[in-house]
Amino acid sequence: MRDNLIITRAAELDALAVFRGFIAQTCKQLGIADDVSFQLQLACDEAATNVIQHGYEGMNPGSIMLELQPGPKKITMLLTDFGHPFEPVETEAPDVDALLNDRPTTGFGLYFIYQTMNDVSYFTDERGNHLVLTKNL
Amino acid sequence: MELNTTAKGDVRVVAVNGNLDALTAPELADALSTQLRQGNAKLVADLTGLEYTSSAGLRVLLNAAKEARSKGGDLRFAGVQTNVKKVLDLSGFMSIIKSFPDADSAVASYA
Amino acid sequence: MFRALRLKQESPKVVPEPKPLTIQEWLGDAQFPLGIRTINALPYDAKQRFYRTLVPPELLGRLGINPILWRGNGYQLELYAPEDSGKVNISLNNPEDPSDAYFVLELQDNSTNGIDLNLILLNDPFAEKFGIELDEQGTKTHWGTITRNLREEERAMRAGLAPAQVRAGMGMAREVLHQLDVFLALCARQAVSLEPLTYASAWIFERRGFAYVRGHKLMDQIHREFQPGGALRAALDGSTPFRSPEAWQTVRGRAWAIHDGILEHIGERWRDLRMIKVVGKHAAAQTFPDAKY
Known part of the structure; x- marks a missing residue:
């Protein structure tokens, strides 16, 4: 049986490079195109950064788990943490002109996730907070 | 990530090598703001050796460009690689930042 | 418009309130x-x-x-x-x-x-x-x-x-x-x-x-500080039987030194750690790689 494609690290910024490396290596083994691998790395990086910088505020950080679930037509990337849950809010898409001219706008992190992934969902249950990112192959 | 800053006349070239993410971006922010503080507002970010950036790296570059322009200078890119270009395109960055194939032509553009 | 994620102020209940069922x-x-x-x-x-x-x-x-x-x-x-x-x-x-x-x-x-x-x-x-x-x-x-x-x-x-x-x-x-x-x-x-x-x-x-x-960060920090040059390694000075210089090599040795209060050397205490197991899933966390028990 194949090994679980799962890696768990403390929610610290040095996990970002470890996660990107894990995705790159796994995609290579699975024969997934470099472009898709890159998009998964970017989406994971942005999502994990958000959790690391905000999700564990006020406590000694716990884990952040990255799991890849490859299927025949898509690959699912699951990021789980056990910190404070987030909630979705409707907001303006960021644009560089606005940022350059000091107009308030959110960052690019989540925007990149939506731009690179085919499906994005977020929920919290007894297993933790889950961000489920799906990319069609 | 590794940074290397060189002077070409009144232009400062900051070569960025490796990966830019939320861990490494603050170091680049320091290097760029040091130049700006010293009155060097004509900046080139030489990205020939930059393999990857997340939005954390973009934010640093955007802030530096903003500040350089407010001081009468600019931040221009040189040698942008494939994956970095993808991120810049996603953000719409390429429409507001001047980009050149290499550091020499980016430096020359200030003349 | 798109949907961003904002921090929630309260922890939600993960399942409905447990109560007697009909x-x-x-x-x-x-x-x-x-x-x-x-x-x-x-x-x-x-x-x-x-x-x-x-x-x-x-x-x-x-x-x-x-x-x-x-x-x-x-x-x-x-x-x-x-x-x-x-x-x-x-x-x-x-x-x-x-x-x-x-x-x-x-x-x-x-x-x-x-x-x-x-x-x-x-x-x-x-x-x-x-x-x-x-x-x-x-x-x-x-x-x-x-x-x-x-x-x-x-x-x-x-x-x-x-x-x-x-x-x-x-x-x-x-x-x-x-x-x-x-x-x-x-x-x-x-x-x-x-x-x-x-x-x-x-x-x-x-x-x-x-x-x-x-506490994942604390576990990583403990491992790091037990390496050569680390503050916990240095604190294994034999001052008590629980702080022998070899204690860093094993899980038990570290555990006794920590039980003996050695974490004060990194300004920490053994507290507030919390762990979770998801049914059917092995997280593969590793805070002491190649550990000897």
Whole structure:
């Protein structure tokens, strides 16, 4: 049986490079195109950064788990943490002109996730907070 | 990530090598703001050796460009690689930042 | 417009409030998550059927105990699961001395309606017992967390035990945690949480697939500081029997040094760690790579 494609690290910024490396290596083994691998790395990086910088505020950080679930037509990337849950809010898409001219706008992190992934969902249950990112192959 | 800053006349070239993410971006922010503080507002970010950036790296570059322009200078890119270009395109960055194939032509553009 | 994620101000309940169910509710939905309080509201025999899954039959067989009756060979398992309570405690004690526990497993509904593993204890009845749970004045030490019996602790350490262990273990942590996964699945539950008492227990739970709700960073920091040049490595100065210079090499050695308060050298204490196991999933966390126990 194949090994679980799962890696768990403390929610610290040095996990970002470890996660990107894990995705790159796994995609290579699975024969997934470099472009898709890159998009998964970017989406994971942005999502994990958000959790690391905000999700564990006020406590000694716990884990952040990255799991890849490859299927025949898509690959699912699951990021789980056990910190404070987030909630979705409707907001303006960021644009560089606005940022350059000091107009308030959110960052690019989540925007990149939506731009690179085919499906994005977020929920919290007894297993933790889950961000489920799906990319069609 | 590794940074290397060189002077070409009144232009400062900051070569960025490796990966830019939320861990490494603050170091680049320091290097760029040091130049700006010293009155060097004509900046080139030489990205020939930059393999990857997340939005954390973009934010640093955007802030530096903003500040350089407010001081009468600019931040221009040189040698942008494939994956970095993808991120810049996603953000719409390429429409507001001047980009050149290499550091020499980016430096020359200030003349 | 797009949807961004903003931090929520309150922790949500992870499953509905555990409460007694009607027979229709029991029969109606196999996916409905059961809490300990829900099971405790059942008649004694019905709840015993549920809780039986928590005790590995191998463990009982090894001691000559009937796995259905929960008694035999002079032993008797106790089930404490009062109605109106969100806590269940299963224990097997020394027939001669009820305060001497061989096996204890305690689960409890927690404040977000998740399930906590309060206590898991697996002592080999045939192994030597160390008196670490009473200090030299006869006061309870609460596994050495309130006061300590240094003489007995040192003997226990030299005999190869970890802090808070009264006897050598039965070597059945894997089986018990497997049964726990089975029990949780039976209850349509997906995870269990706990607070590791010692560094050694955190490491054992990590090896069995737990991740950290809090304290993963602390575990990484401990590992780093036990490396050459680290503050904990430097603090292994032999000033007490629990701080021998070799203690960094093993899980148990580190655990005893931490139990002895060595974390003060990095401005920390062993507290507020919390771990979680997702049913059917091994997190593969690794805070002490290539560890020797």
